[in-house]
Amino acid sequence: VQPVESGGGLVQAGGSLKLSCTTPGRTFADAITAWFRQPPGKQREFVAVISKSGVIIYYDDSVNGRFIITRDNALNTLYLQMNNLKPEDTAVYYCAARFAPWTSNYQLSSSYEYWGQGIQVTVSP
Numbered sequence: 001v002q003p004v005e006s007g008g009g010l011v012q013a014g015g016s017l018k019l020s021c022t023t024p025g026r027t028f029a030d031a032i033t034a035w036f037r038q039p040p041g042k043q044r045e046f047v048a049v050i051s052k053s054g055v056i057i058y059y060d061d062s063v064n065g066r067f068i069i070t071r072d073n074a075l076n077t078l079y080l081q082m083n084n085l086k087p088e089d090t091a092v093y094y095c096a097a098r099f100a101p102w103t104s105n106y107q108l109s110s111s112y113e114y115w116g117q118g119i120q121v122t123v124s125p
Contacts, residue, residue, distance in 0.1 A: 003033075003078075003095040008119035015085050015123075021078040021095030021116060028076035032098040035069060035080045036109060037091035038118070044094065046107040048080065058106060063089075085123045092118040 007019040023031060034049040048059045048069040057069055068081040078095060096112035105111045 003097055003114055003116035005093065005095050005116045005119040008093060008121045010122045010124065011085055012124050013085060013087055016081070016083045017085065017121060018082065019080040019093055019095075019119065019121070021080075022076050023078075023095075023097055023114070024076070028071075028078075029073040030099055031114075032100075032102060032106070033071060033078045034096045034098075034106065034112060035078075036094045036096055037089075037121075038094070039088070039091040044109055046109075047093070049106045050078070051102060056102070060107075082121070085121075087123050087125050089121065090123050091121060093121050094118045 003021050003023045005021045011017050032051055035047040036044050037047050038044040046060050047063055050057050050069045050071050054071050066084045070079045095116040097114040098112045103111050
């Protein structure tokens with residue numbers, strides 16, 4: 001099982017992008033899913049998480065109010081709507097999936113079992 005991201009690219013500051021992630025080969029509705037990112041020269045960091053039903057959502061403070069995580073279990077797809085993008089949002093964005101029960105350590109990379117290959121998002125000043 002490897003999630004597959006799409007929708008990245010180059011955008012000017014203040015613009016928007018929407019990332020998508022599918023998880024072929026496994027029942028998507030059974031997974032807690034999240035977005036992480038890795039800025040140039042930095043470690044991978046948590047962005048947002050959404051529970052299996054979509055009821056529980058958490059964001060990192062750096063994106064709260066600008067990014068929106070959603071999921072469509074019927075389409076086996078996770079989304080990240082990114083608005084008011086800033087140059088500091090430039091990073092490789094990763095989709096992650098966890099089929100184990102909910103954990104309070106949702107901000108840790110080690111809590112997720114499956115990862116996408118990553119997709120580049122570049123925000124120009």
